[in-house]
Amino acid sequence: MQYWLFKSEPSTWGWQDQLAKGDAGEEWDGVRNYQARNFMRDMAIGDRGFFYHSQTEKAVVGIVEVIATAHPDSKSDDPRWECVDIKAIETARTPVTLDTIKSDPRLAEMILVKNSRLSVQPVTAEQWRIICDMAGLKV
Template identity: 70%
Template structure:
């Protein structure tokens, strides 16, 4: 299993909206960055990820699971853009703010710290475990 981080502005797509989709989940659509798209093409069913509120909140609030392999993004007819479907697994007991991630030297090499603008990014198993512990999961 691989681990990922999915970033969204709360005004565009929030954790509450993701949770409301239930088992059916939702496409992680609208990504127009080649590196982020390529990461989604690498994802496998059952991979897990963090749901991150970007912009104002800047915090990891929950965990998600990939429930559909990469496929054509339904928000465009341009066949260069793919997406995966994800469903919410559960909230973190305590959201983990970006400042907390940056303050932890064990997370200094995390993509979120080094390239915080990338909307879909890999997370190592060690980073996953550290953040889950910080979030009370």
């Protein structure tokens, strides 16, 4: 299993929107960055990811699971853009803010710390465990 982080502006698509989709999940559409798209191409069904609210909140707020591998983004006519489908798994008991992540030396190499603009990014197993512990999430 691989681990990921999916960033979204809560005013556009927030954790509550994701939860409302239930087991049917939702496309992670609208990604228009080649590196982020390529990361989605590497995802497998069952991979887990952090759902991260960007903009003002800047925090990990839950865990999602990949339920469909990369396929054409239904909201684009351009065949270059693909997305995966994800469903909500668990809400963080304690949201983990970007400031908290940046202040932990064990997370200094995390892509979120080094490139906070990338909307889809990998997370190492160790980073996953640390943030899950901070958030009160199951590992």
